[in-house]
Every structure is written in structure tokens, then in C-alpha cells.
Amino acid sequence: MDGTPMAPLAGVVVRAIGDTTPVRVALDRLRAAGCDVVRGEGPPPVAAPAGRIELLATPEGGPAEGGCDLTWAPPGSTVAPEDEQDVQALCGLAHLHGRSLGGARPLPIDYASVCAGVLASQAVMAAVSAGPVGTRSTVSVAGAALSAAAPYIAEAAASEGGPSTVVDGSRPPFRSLDGVVFEIETLDPEAWLRFWTRLGAPTAVIASGWPLFQRRFATAVCPLPDELSGILASTRFDRTRAVGLDTGVGVVALRPPESVPDARPVSPWRLRGVGGPADLRSRWAPREGAPLAGLRVVEATNRIQGPLAGLLLSFLGADVVRMEPPGGDPMRGVPPLAGGVSARFTALNRGKDAVEIDLASWEGRESATALVAEADVLLYNWPPGRAERFGLGMEDLAERAPGLVHAHVDGWVDEGPEDPVPATDFPVQAHGGIAHLLAEGGRPAPSLLTLTDVLGGIIAAEAVTAALALRSRLGTGVGARTGLVDAARLLREVGRATGREEPSVLVPVEDPRCVVDLFPDSFTTIDGVPHPRSPWTSTPMEVGRR
Template sequence: MTTRLRTAAHPAVATAVADRLLRRTAHPAEVRHTLDWAGPVGMDLPDERAVQAACGLMHVHGRATGGPVPLAVDYASVVAGVLAAQGATAAGIGRARGLDLREARTSVAQGALLALGQYLAAATADGPEQPEASGPGLATLDTSDGARVEVETLDPSAWREFWARLGVPATLAGRGWLPFQQRFATAVCPLPDELRQAALGRTLADLRAAAHHSGVSLLTVGSDPAPPVHPAPWRLTPAPGHSAGDVPAPRPALHAPTADLPLTGLRVVESTRRVQGPLAGHVLRMLGAEVIRVEPPGGDPMRWLAPLAGGTSARFTALNAGKRVVEADLTTAAGRDTVRTLTAEADVFLHNWAPGKAARLGLDDSDLLPARPALVYAWASGFGDTLGDRPPLGTDYLAQVHSGLAAAVRPYGEPPAPSLMTLTDVLGGLVCAQGVLAALAARERTGRGCRVDSSLVSAAALIPRPAHRARWTPLDRPLPTADGHLYPGPEARAHPEALRGLLDRDLTTEECAHRLAAHGLTATPVRADLAALAHDPAFRTAVAPPDRCTGHARPYTPWEFA
């Protein structure tokens, strides 16, 4: 068991999120969930901001604006709350299947590290990073009539057409395509200034017309942090009733070396892409399930996204290592039959296809559940049903805009804009996985499968935020030192007069921290080098160094079961 340092306060937001999710989930009362701030990280982390500083969240979120900056919401705490609910629910499933599991432990720091998994993998891979334009930058555009908009497309032709309608030559628009697409991986979007100026010279109506005619999705970025809708984190729809003899019994736990993991012996089939869906499958695999990944012939194109580690994209393996792969062309009858055959012997089928695709393929819940009534069928979408049956592209940044998170993550006085760290992709994958666990827990009682619907927007709504954007003082931002930044702890922020006499920009971060500690004030160095996490003694039991299998560092599994 790891040694846990005493911290100043209980992670109340994380606990509240865990309790909320567990109220929607059947799990044995004997299973406890335990949450703290630091977990296995050997640092005194007294609050959310200290975790954001120490683990690298401030660094990744701040890349686009030129320096480390906190997220103005308790993001790491919410991630940890979902992890705690997952651990308790999975342990309850394990108990129902014959395993002696009574407690699941996790921490806010482990939540932060899991959220940074792709960025950590890229920072520690051997292969070169993908080429990118230098400097920070957001993708958010301003118009001549004072609107701020976020656009999205995965089609370079649509991108060129959008800018052509705003009078931008194709060669210039093309210069913006690479940083625009890479922002999902790099957390920066240094668009050519000519594109920003072209948008600034047109009205919101002009941009909306250009988006409509080119097939680009566009949403207006509002300044209200409150979500316009409050969807449930997930929705469960039980499979149609069957007689007891028609419903296969859930699989018992296997007596194997890894049988201490609660989902050992369960099988998950996933057909997913990008982050949200693969992360859901990744969580279920870490909890012990066998995961079979359906990919197109030749493999998922994301496998070759730089940087490579061991011949495969580090970002891809951060989400998909350990999954078995079956290739199938879903545009053919044979490929669709492959999915039907796999799901007929599976416990879970998971996908994050575009709306309507499952029905067109004949692979919707109504198509698969008759052959496997105990199947849990999960769809992870972008917007669920909050924007009708023809929503915009269901990607992270548009979900941040629609949910109000794009306003909530930045303080009053700054223009609202999504974080270019993929906040809702990560949280959406975790919420989807918890919905699957809730369905599996229900199946232990009824023997029946069900459909699970979750979305990026339903995940974003989990993040508490004030009615109005937060107003920051200078002490809410990292303080510069001679070699980096330091984030003052809660006691130090409460005594600004003491800080003024103790901090010195000519001192290093370590020297400033020691000076504050001598006066009973804590402060956390702001992590600016993710690669160093793999070699930091304080993270030795939280972060695995690069190994032969993946070629990059990764967070250890974020639960301890007892």
C-alpha cells in the first residue's frame, strides 16, 4: 500500500461527483470509495490548484495563451470523482461475480495524470513530434460585430471552401489547416494572422453563411458559464423483457493471475475513434476486461499520428495499448457480420459513431440485442439529443462551447474560449465507461442487457461552475520565478502581504518554495516539462517510465482495490 501524505482539506468536489454518480448506480453498500488529493504522488497537494500545477494541467491548458494558467473549474476533482465511482461500481460487480473486493481508492492527482495521458505519451516518445507552426494561439475567431465563434471540420476541402467564401486564397487557407487539425494533439492553434483578420473583417452572419455553404460546423462562444441544458450523465434503456431461460447468465470471475481486477473475464467489443470512445474502452480494460477493437482494413489511421513510439503513435497507444484488434470493413456485409459475430459473445459493445450511422449499418441496439439479450450496448456521442437530430460535429471544442465550459474555464476579463486541452473528450470517455459499469451492475441483478447513451455535453455538465465567471486576483495565477513558476497554496493566497515580502523573481522556483515553507506557507512548483514526470521521484509510483511495449511513459492504473 502506498504512503499518503496528510493534506489540508478533503477533496469535496470529487467526493460530491462520486456520490452523485453512485446514486445513479447499483453497487453493494459494503464497497467503499476513498478519495484524497495526492494519492501515490509524494507531494503535499492541498487543493485543486496545487494538483493542476504539480501534474501539468496548468502547463497544457496554458500552452495556447503563452504560459501556465489554471483552469478556472475543478476539472481534476471531477475526473477523480468519476474514477472513484468507477472503482466502487467495478468492485461491486466483482463482488457479485465472486471476488472479495470491499474498497476502491483513487485521488485527484491520479485523475489529473489520467487526463494528461496522451500529452505525457507524446512528450516521452522517442520519435519526432509532428511538424507544427511555432508559438501559441487559440482557434477561436472574432467577427466585426463583436461575436466570438468556434468552427470545426475534419475535411480539408470544407476548410478551404469556408475561407474561400471569406476571400482567403486557397494557399493561405492551407497554411492554417495543419495547426488547426493538430490542436487536438498539441493544445495550441497558431493560425496565420491573415485568417484571423479575414474573419474580423466579416460579420457573424457572413461566417455563418460561409460555414453553412461549406459544410463547416460553427457555434457562437457565449460568456455565460452555465450549461444551457442539464442532461443526466448517461441514460440506460433496458433491453426488452425475455424469459429467464432466454437471457444468458453473466460471466463469473476467472481464477487467473489477474482475477483481483473486478472485470476479469468480461469481454468488450469497441468500434471507436479519436479519444472519447477509445478512452472508455481503455478504462474497462484497466479494470480487467478483455477489449477487442474493430478497426478498418489496414488499421486506424490514428496509429500513424506523430510522434511514434515503437512504430505506432504514442497518443494512440496511450488509449489503446493492450486491446486485441480485429479488422473489418463495415461498408461491406462481411465486415458487419464480423461485428455481429463478435458481439454475440460479448458483454459490452461500444461505439462513438456519428448520429444515425449505427442504424444505417444495421448495428444498432435493436439489431444486436435480440441475438445477445445480456449485451450492454453503449453509444458515446457529442451532443446526445440536445441539438436535435442534425447536430454539428460532435468534437471536444464545440462541446465546450455548447455546454458553457468554454466560458467557465477562463476568468472574467478574458475572452471566453475553449481550452485546447481535450477536456470533454477525456471526461466524456470516463462518463461513458461509468455508464457501462452502471449497466453491468444492473445486469448482475436482472440478467438483462441495456442501451447506454452518454455524450460530451452530458459529461461537461458534471463540472460545477459559478453562475458568473470567476474573478481572479493576481494570486490566482502562477507567480514567475527565475526559472519557472510557483503556485501559492491556500494559506499563502490568504496572506498576500506575507508573499510580497518573501517572493523574489531573481530566485529559483525551489528557492522561493523553501523561503515560503520557512514561514509556514506552502507553494507548488508548476510543472512545465511533462517528460520529467517519468523521472521525478515524487511520481515514481504514479507514472510508469517508458518501456519496451509502448515506448512512452504512462500513468499507472488509477485505482487500488482492497
């Protein structure tokens, strides 16, 4: 397929009204997909105060109905945010970002607006992929923020003691004896023990620090014992880095945005055609408000980024079935539980089916191949090469599933540091320049709110809709690959906040559970725990009306 233009929206024309961050982000994404953009004049309409994107023409050249409205607040809100700062205050992002700092702090980037822009782009792509559906989608910036806060809201609601609080200790990042600011990462408690033992930390201190470090993804706090940060402060960076290499702990220095090479791929989703012609007749039966209805997605992901991508596809109507190991995903049992299942797991995986398959066995791999062969999309976040090891790579499935969309949800995507470092949120923030974008008082530090995980999941879902549109044009399978580094790149490109500099006059929520009272129509309740509804809503349109 070399030389094939990867422009899934070639021939699509949209008109944009408004010049807000979400509109600019959405238009950049749509242009990258080959869409032509016409700029409308005047301010956004009252129904779309954050901007409007209207479909004007389809790939076939005919007229189109629909598009995407952007608002600040979702329907049924008891409050009326007017910009990014208000959204962060009311949706809990300011609280979560500042939780480890002792008080609410707004992110100095237009984070919720960027997420909303990608969601708007995805809404347009999904509508084009499904054909004319006669609806206009609405994405609110607050709804995007609620998607980011969802696991924290679920955890707070399911916890007997309420949300996590700050206790005394030293939070990452660390500073070495020679002044290098850096992050460390490992998902292995044995590697954690080896690392700190080599550096001379007492065993009791090492043991007390591990659960705090491991849970920082869920709690947005990481008050490590002062003894640990003191050891790193008295050690030169090269020594710490060497110990990390030897013990299996990733060590990565923070980089300012200007020092991050511009490695932007030709396609934001690294799309490419796979195999020869395919019969694309499937169960796909788009309907109003569900442009992906009937599509089957097989998801093999864990943690945040991949499961969120699958959840967003299900919100668009796709049938999502998870492949989990024997005994189920271990994350199902992580406290706090609600209805016998982790509240955080439910926040990202509700509404999906699941099958347990042992991919280490020949029988399991055969079962997985048969399952995927009947699907439209394979969504996975295995490390590079593992899909091929399981016999589920693009070339492996070219004959049995020639029209399959292969969506690899990755981390570093070949843009990682020189040393091996787990591709998780905080190292990506550090290496990708985000820690410096968030700097306060000259001190760069990654947010303990999982920024690249959430935005990376939204981008991964967008990649699937782009790949589906390209599949329709090429008549073949399509490969897509996105990573956390793409989320970091997008945040760097948008840069520091573009709105007003003074803080919101609205008092930030101090407990994630309070968000539910402010946006009651945006939540559904499962086993007593509130979970945000789809970030998209759809409005039927009369023929010829825009």
C-alpha cells in the same frame, strides 16, 4: 421496458466521509444510480485525505466490505500535492492549458477533482456489479489528472524535439465584425479549403493554417495565421455562419453557462432495458483488483473519448477487442511513432486486442455480428443511426445477444446547436458554457486541453459499469448513451474552482515529460514511452474491517 426504474444501485448503501469536490461529485453520481448515502462525521482519515466512500450494504440487504478512498497523490509519488491547484501544477494540466497562452495557467475549475469523483463512482459501481470482492479501491486526484495528460506526455516523450511550443499567430476563438465570439470546426481539409476560399483568404495562407488547426487536439496550441482571424473579424457572424453551412464547416457561438438550457436526462447515462429475459452466465470472473475480469468488450471507437472509455474498462479487468477498418485505425500512423505505432494511439489503446473488419461488406457485418454476439458490451461512437445501418443496433441484436450492454459514446446527444457542427471537444466547450467558465480577463475561450473528451470518456466507462449493474437487476440487455455534452453539464454544475484562490506555491512543470519523474510509480514504459497506469489501485481488506 417502459416504467422500469433505472436505478442500478437501488438497495446499496454507502457512508461518505469528507466534503471535497471529488466526494461530492461521486455521491451525486451514486445517488443518481439509486444508492442511499449516509454522511459520516469528522474529517477524512489520514489514508484518504480527499475523502472516503464506504460500502455498507448490498442490494440484497446484507453487509458489504470495500469502498473507495480518495487521495491527492498516487502511491510512490516524490511530491505531495494537497489540493486541486497543486495537482494541476505537478501533473502538467496548468502547463497544457496555458501552453497556447505563453505560460502555465491553472484551469479555474476543479477539473482533476471532478474526473476523480467520477472514477470513484465507477469504482463503487464496478465492485457492486461484481459482488463482494473484499477490496477497497483508491483513486487519486493526481492519477485522474495523469489520465487527462497521458496523450500529451506520450507525444512529448516520443518527439525528437520535445513538446509543442507556441509560435506567433492568432488562436481561436474568433470574434466577428458584429462582436459575436465563436468557434469553427471541420475534420475535412476540403471543407476547410472551401470555407476560407469563399471568405477570400489566399490559398497559401489557407494551406498553412490547416495542419495547425487539425493538430490542435494533439498539441494544445493553434497559432493560426493572423490573416485568417482578420478575415473573420471583418465579417458579420451571419455571413460566416452561412458560408459554414454552405461549405460544410461548423460555426458555433460561445454561450455563457446561464444561457444553456437544463436538459439533464432522467438518468445521467440514459439507461434503458432492452429485449426480454437473457441468460447472463458469461466469462465474468471478478477477482481482487479486477472487478470486471472475464468480461468481453467489443470497442468500435476512435479519437479520444471512446478509446479512453475502453482503456478504463480494461484497467478494471475487462478483455477489450477493437473493431478497426481494413488496414487498421488510421490514427495508428499519426506521428510521432514509437515501436511503429503512434505514441498517442498507444496511450489510449494499449492492452487491447484488435480485429480488422470491413463493415461496408455483408461478410464484414456478419463477422461483426458474430463477434458482438459473444461479448458482454458493445462500446461504439458511431454517429446516430450507423449501428443500425451495420445491423448492430439494439433491436438488431436483441435475439442473438439478448444480454448485451449497448454503450453509445456520443457527442451532442440531441443537445447540439441548430446548425450542423461536428461534435468534437472545442465546439462542445463553446456551446456548453465551458468557455465562459474558463474566462480570464473577461475573455471566454475554450481550453485547448481536451477537457470534455477526457471527462466524456470517463463518464462513458462509468455508464458501462452502471449498465452492468442494471443488467444484473433486470436480467435483460441494457442500453446506455452518453456524450461530450454530459461532461460539459457536469463541469457547469460544479462551476468555478472551490479551493483556495491564490495560485499553488509549487512551480508548474514546463515539460510533460517531467511529470514522470514526480510520479514514477504511476507510469509504465512501452517502446521507450511512459504511459500512466490505471487510476485505480486496490487494497485487500480483512473481513469486518473498514
